Amino acid sequence: MIHYFIRRLFVGAITLVLITFLVYALIRMMPGTPLTIVQAVGDPSMQMSEADQKRLEKAYGLDKPWPLGYLDWASKVARFDLGNSLSRKEPVVRLIGRRIGPTLLLTVSSLVLTYVLSIPLGLWSTARSNTIAERTVSMLLYMLYSLPSFVAALYLQILFAVKLEWLPLRGMKSIDYADLSAMGQAWDIFLHALLPVICFTYGSLAYYSRFIKSNMQEVIRQDYIRTAKAKGLTERSILVKHAFRNTLIPLVTLVGLTLPSLLSGAIILEMIFSWPGMGTLFFEALNERDYPTIMGLTLMFSVLTLAGQLLADMLYSVVDPRVTYS
Structure with missing residues (x-):
């Protein structure tokens, strides 16, 4: 190995x-x-x-x-030096370090939410396969997966920020953020991050739940699943303890690639929501022809993608001990 x-x-x-x-x-x-x-x-x-x-x-x-x-x-x-930003006159490392936090807040929240929701939804869809409820949910998920995130972002802004005025329109913090208590500041950031996280999540949720369902349906046709049924095991035990464990094998290959794709896909959504993250920084650097900043971000995105692929390989061998590397 x-x-x-x-x-x-x-x-x-x-x-x-x-x-x-x-x-x-x-x-x-x-x-x-x-x-x-x-x-x-x-x-x-x-x-x-x-x-x-x-x-x-x-x-x-x-x-x-x-x-x-x-x-x-x-x-x-x-020499571990990404140079200085031409437009902002500060080290690129410091600039990225200041912007990576807001982006990770969105992407990590979206990643966790995606897995927390998609796994039980995929299991439920498998258990209720071909029922009216399952077909309705599958149709809704397919529609969500087909809807571009930037279109959903604009509609959500119009509905919840402009019409209903329930959530902030853009930005990460309110004007009076510094005057709020610690709990108030956390709640303020939560309200600002809610719409971007939804836009980051719904497409992945639709894809992952359908991915889990399709793999589960393939697994439950295997001989060892029929053997488990013949032994009198409950449907829940068969799905969770036997079928889902083997579904994890192709699922983990997506884990390492999800976060880099979220980071690189943050450019449009961060611009729409005026979120002060790396996507906005990348767009601004392109407009300003800030070569060191563009290259620093490109290097970071590339390293994350390659590291994600390597992580997926490592997780693959952990989930399936039969997989060996030589």
């Missing part, structure tokens, strides 16, 4: 190099630079001279061809 994971780490390192190389090439080929963007949105009377622009290009490394720029960035990463 050790040799297998060493190979996976080696392949992962090569994959990281290829991903970051391609992303760096793409962003350097985008129209505009950090300096031209600043001049475009700044005061026309305060435009910098050509000499100042060349001096800043040299200071930021923008005067070099992009392959050399990538090598400079990669050499800094090898």
Whole structure:
């Protein structure tokens, strides 16, 4: 197994190099630079001279061809330095560290909620298969899975924030957040996070519950399930102790990939809800052509995805001892 994971780490390192190389090439080929963007949105009377622009290009490394720029960035990463943000004038590590908390609040809450709800829902759908209630729930789940999250976000904002005024429209905190007690601050963040978490969760909930149901229906046709029925075991015992245990095997392969996909998919929803997370930061960095920040976020998303795949392999061997790696 050790040799297998060493190979996976080696392949992962090569994959990281290829991903970051391609992303760096793409962003350097985008129209505009950090300096031209600043001049475009700044005061026309305060435009910098050509000499100042060349001096800043040299200071930021923008005067070099992009392959050399990538090598400079990669050499800094090898020294555990992601560089400084060109637009915010602070280390990228500190910038990401400040934004990762709000994003994890949404994604981890969504991940936990997805598993807490989808597992019993999948078991219930299997036990009540082909009943009117099960078909109705399956149809609703299919409709939810087909509904884009950004469309649902807009409708939820209109209904609960604008029409009913039950929940905040956007942001993470209220204006008077600092004046609230500890419980009041926690409740305030909860209210602000409720709609984004719902939008993060419902699609995954629909997919996972249907995934569990389809795998359970395949498992319950196996011979050992018929043997368990012949022994007189209850339906609940058969589903939970025998069938579901084998359903976990394909299910865990999705665990390691869910969190990275949630992180990368947070860009649109965080923009809609004005949530101060990494998705919003990534969008802002793209608009500002903030190359170090874009590359830092890309590197983090890539590492999380590869680590998630490795975690899925490890969990796979834990759930099914028959699986060995060599």
